[in-house]
Amino acid sequence: MEAENTPTEILPAHECWRLLRNAPFGRLALCIQGIPGIFPVNFVVEHGTIVFRTSEGTKSRFSEKAPVALETDGTLNDGALVWSVIVHGHAATINQTSELLNTVTLPLHPWESGRKDRFMRLVPETITGRSFTPLQASTHPQGARAPDE
Amino acid sequence: MEAENTPTEILPAHECWRLLRNAPFGRLALCIQGIPGIFPVNFVVEHGTIVFRTSEGTKSRFSEKAPVALETDGTLNDGALVWSVIVHGHAATINQTSELLNTVTLPLHPWESGRKDRFMRLVPETITGRSFTPLQASTHPQGARAPDE
Numbered sequence: 001m002e003a004e005n006t007p008t009e010i011l012p013a014h015e016c017w018r019l020l021r022n023a024p025f026g027r028l029a030l031c032i033q034g035i036p037g038i039f040p041v042n043f044v045v046e047h048g049t050i051v052f053r054t055s056e057g058t059k060s061r062f063s064e065k066a067p068v069a070l071e072t073d074g075t076l077n078d079g080a081l082v083w084s085v086i087v088h089g090h091a092a093t094i095n096q097t098s099e100l101l102n103t104v105t106l107p108l109h110p111w112e113s114g115r116k117d118r119f120m121r122l123v124p125e126t127i128t129g130r131s132f133t134p135l136q137a138s139t140h141p142q143g144a145r146a147p148d149e
Numbered sequence: 150m151e152a153e154n155t156p157t158e159i160l161p162a163h164e165c166w167r168l169l170r171n172a173p174f175g176r177l178a179l180c181i182q183g184i185p186g187i188f189p190v191n192f193v194v195e196h197g198t199i200v201f202r203t204s205e206g207t208k209s210r211f212s213e214k215a216p217v218a219l220e221t222d223g224t225l226n227d228g229a230l231v232w233s234v235i236v237h238g239h240a241a242t243i244n245q246t247s248e249l250l251n252t253v254t255l256p257l258h259p260w261e262s263g264r265k266d267r268f269m270r271l272v273p274e275t276i277t278g279r280s281f282t283p284l285q286a287s288t289h290p291q292g293a294r295a296p297d298e
Contacts, residue, residue: 027220029178029185036178036185038220040233071176071187084189 011129016085019074019129021045023085026072028052030091043070043122050087050122051094065092068122076131085129087122094119160278165234168223168278170194172234175221177201179240192219192271199236199271200243214241217271225280234278236271243268 011019025042043052050070068091073084160168174191192201199219217240222233 027176027178027187027222029176029187029218031180031183031185034180034183035216035237036180036218038176038178038187038218038235040220040222067184069178069185069187071189073176073189086187088184 008130008132011083011085011131013127016127016129017045017048019083019085020050020072020087020127023072023074026070028091029069029071030066041070046121048124050089050124052091052120052122054118054120065090070122080133081131082134083129083131085127087124088126089122089124091120091122094121157279157281160232160234160280162276165276165278166194166197168232168234169199169221169236169276172221172223175219177240178218178220179215190219195270197273199238199273201240201269201271203267203269214239219271229282230280231283232278232280234276236273237275238271238273240269240271243270 021044023043025040027038028041029036029038031037041052041054043050045051068089070087070089071084073082075082172192174189176187177190178185178187180186190201190203192199194200217238219236219238220233222231224231
């Protein structure tokens with residue numbers, strides 16, 4: 001069975017944190033009146049929390065104290081291994097002056113230029129990660145589409 | 150102002166679809182009793198809908214008829230341009246035999262091996278996309294961390 005079904009490897013927490021620390025960016029999911037929203041963000045890990053920078057728009061307004069999930073993924077060994085790390089927790093705006101002063105020293109430059117004046121901190125409740133070997137065919141070049149019926 | 154603030158470009162719908170069709174995989178967000186969940190999925194575009202394959206677990210149970218969001222992103226021009234496309238809609242299991250027979254001809258091989266017996270279809274309600282030039286510093290190598298206080 002092993003040969004035809006490569007198992008998913010559950011990553012230990014310290015490995016999840018290592019991958020998070022080195023991830024260039026991720027996607028933040030939150031619920032806005034029962035409707036899921038998803039937003040690309042860049043972030044840094046600081047003292048076991050995740051700090052990201054955003055504008056005064058949807059992301060910050062609705063994720064204030066609300067549960068959020070952050071996902072980031074990537075490949076290792078030239079694509080031979082795919083990994084994904086998911087953090088669940090609550091995010092809140094960093095308001096305290098002392099915290100803000102510390103935060104601005106973080107190497108947290110917005111991925112996208114424009115006004116990103118709000119710093120937010122995600123305090124993780126759970127962190128999970130897994131890695132697996134992608135199947136060859138999963139690169140599924142779309143050029144090989146079946147003809148339309 | 151232009152020089153110091155590269156604007157985000159809003160992508161037209163046809164360009165969003167083109168990018169989606171060529172994306173190897175994305176992340177599906179959904180709300181489970183007010184808590185956001187986020188899952189990497191691979192998918193194919195079929196006749197203006199998005200078909201993905203999943204197991205009988207959390208993803209399929211909770212996204213049945215529920216609102217979902219799918220995000221995928223990537224780079225163009227050797228990383229000079231970053232793009233992100235987000236689809237909002239509802240996902241439902243593909244049950245009809247005729248639909249299933251069509252679906253299995255799609256080049257939709259699970260990214261991760263293991264039992265992924267359920268095909269689901271996301272019918273989009275909105276599709277939005279944008280592209281932007283990432284700031285140099287946004288690669289933020291974590292090696293340049295500030296010393297712990």
